[in-house]
Amino acid sequence: xxxxxxxxxxxxxxxxxxxxxxxxxxxxxxxxxxxxxxxxxxxxxxxxxxxxxxxxxxxxxxxxxxxxxxxxxxxxxxxxxxxxxxxxxxxxxxxxxxxxxxxxxxxxxxxxxxxxxxxxxxxxxxxxxxxxxxxxxxxxxxxxxxxxxxxxxxxxxxxxxxxxxxxxxxxxxxxxxxxxxxxxxxxxxxxxxxxxxxxxxxxxxxxxxxxxxxxxxxxxxxxxxxxxxxxx
Amino acid sequence: xxxxxxxxxxxxxxxxxxxxxxxxxxxxxxxxxxxxxxxxxxxxxxxxxxxxxxxxxxxxxxxxxxxxxxxxxxxxxxxxxxxxxxxxxxxxxxxxxxxxxxxxxxxxxxxxxxxxxxxxxxxxxxxxxxxxxxxxxxxxxxxxxxxxxxxxxxxxxxxxxxxxxxxxxxxxxxxxxxxxxxxxxxxxxxxxxxxxxxxxxxxxxxxxxxxxxxxxxxxxxxxxxxxxxxxxxxxxxxxxxxxxxxxxxxxxxxxxxx
Numbered sequence: 001x002x003x004x005x006x007x008x009x010x011x012x013x014x015x016x017x018x019x020x021x022x023x024x025x026x027x028x029x030x031x032x033x034x035x036x037x038x039x040x041x042x043x044x045x046x047x048x049x050x051x052x053x054x055x056x057x058x059x060x061x062x063x064x065x066x067x068x069x070x071x072x073x074x075x076x077x078x079x080x081x082x083x084x085x086x087x088x089x090x091x092x093x094x095x096x097x098x099x100x101x102x103x104x105x106x107x108x109x110x111x112x113x114x115x116x117x118x119x120x121x122x123x124x125x126x127x128x129x130x131x132x133x134x135x136x137x138x139x140x141x142x143x144x145x146x147x148x149x150x151x152x153x154x155x156x157x158x159x160x161x162x163x164x165x166x167x168x169x170x171x172x173x174x175x176x177x178x179x180x181x182x183x184x185x186x187x188x189x190x191x192x193x194x195x196x197x198x199x200x201x202x203x204x205x206x207x208x209x210x211x212x213x214x215x216x217x218x219x220x221x222x223x224x225x226x227x228x229x230x231x232x
Numbered sequence: 233x234x235x236x237x238x239x240x241x242x243x244x245x246x247x248x249x250x251x252x253x254x255x256x257x258x259x260x261x262x263x264x265x266x267x268x269x270x271x272x273x274x275x276x277x278x279x280x281x282x283x284x285x286x287x288x289x290x291x292x293x294x295x296x297x298x299x300x301x302x303x304x305x306x307x308x309x310x311x312x313x314x315x316x317x318x319x320x321x322x323x324x325x326x327x328x329x330x331x332x333x334x335x336x337x338x339x340x341x342x343x344x345x346x347x348x349x350x351x352x353x354x355x356x357x358x359x360x361x362x363x364x365x366x367x368x369x370x371x372x373x374x375x376x377x378x379x380x381x382x383x384x385x386x387x388x389x390x391x392x393x394x395x396x397x398x399x400x401x402x403x404x405x406x407x408x409x410x411x412x413x414x415x416x417x418x419x420x421x422x423x424x425x426x427x428x429x430x431x432x433x434x435x436x437x438x439x440x441x442x443x444x445x446x447x448x449x450x451x452x453x454x455x456x457x458x459x460x461x462x463x464x465x466x467x468x469x470x471x472x473x474x475x476x477x478x479x480x481x482x483x484x485x486x487x488x489x490x
Contacts, residue, residue, distance in 0.1 A: 122329075122331075124329050124331040125331060125333065127294055127331070128325075129333075130317075130320065131292055131294060131320055131325040132320070132321065132325075132344075132345040132349075132393070132394070132397060133317050133318065133319075133320045133321025133345055133349050133397060134345060134349065135317050138348055142344060143344075146335050147333075147334065
């Protein structure tokens, strides 16, 4: 196994870069991180639309969330890969296609997490904030969302881990992320699938486990600074 | 108990004109017409479901109305185009369930609205809030979080938070109903102090001892209508309406010495 790592570690890490496009683990991390960073605000906006009192905003977004949640991610990727270029007129390369699909798909799930988080806050909080004279937006920003965020954190982390793993579906459109690269290595070696794919599994595990632990650490530190508020 | 400013002529603080409110087909407020003067302390009482809470919640539009008009300081509350947030910031509202913001500590609860709506610097807002916390006897709890306080303390903070917006009018929606009995007194004393300082107060409460001592006037409501309006002495000793008589008989403890 050492010999495989010794030979292929750079390929595994960055793909053909710098002689070709960036790939491998670095691309996976880049894709996963970009998807998280973009899907979160997108999902928060959709979630706010889901609880909006304005029907013209709430109904279409609700319909969209239900439709996308009833669709496999693979199909969304196909749509982004084959359909999007025909609409926009120019061919998108695989990274941005995959990123679009991930942000779009995960935004819907995050929207539901945000909606549940907001609706889990007692109605009196919004009433009280408004009675002080805060606008709806101010009440959301300073009163509702900070409380909702704490309740949402475990579900959000779960979603983030899922997103990270979903980057592997980039394989299907030929994106040279780490699973794709691992398969290339396997094809070259032919006889060592267990070693190659065990290494791949271990890498995913470390990434996902690390992300959950980081979130857990943040959660603990947060509840410590706001001592006593977790009760009640 | 006549204060100089309670007999000042001019625009009344609140004026209800034929206010109707429905919950579905249920007629929650039936043509309520009532005037509350500046500096007046009014206690609204009556059996559960009589419309007391609904009535005061229509004043800052936590509940909408289906007919009639409400004027606050001469301004039509339901006028289209009213700046609702600015308007609401001029009315202190205290809830039965306190509704402190649990993620903020006591001082942050009291400074959130003033810093965002009154253009105060955080330091100014904090100084002002400390004065108010002093007034409700909780200056030493400024850095505590709501979950660390007793119910009575939380409600006193809620009162300080409402006062921080310097409203000319305070509305109390059963401020002691969610409290353990031993904490009712500390909250009522704070409200009494406000009354003595000449603030206009409307208090929905079942605390008849408080009503008797502090109120200038008592409104008795039942089934969506104000059936009796009287000075406390008259209300408790000479209630006119049969349902007011029944209510007073009902709330008297069966164990009280007759």
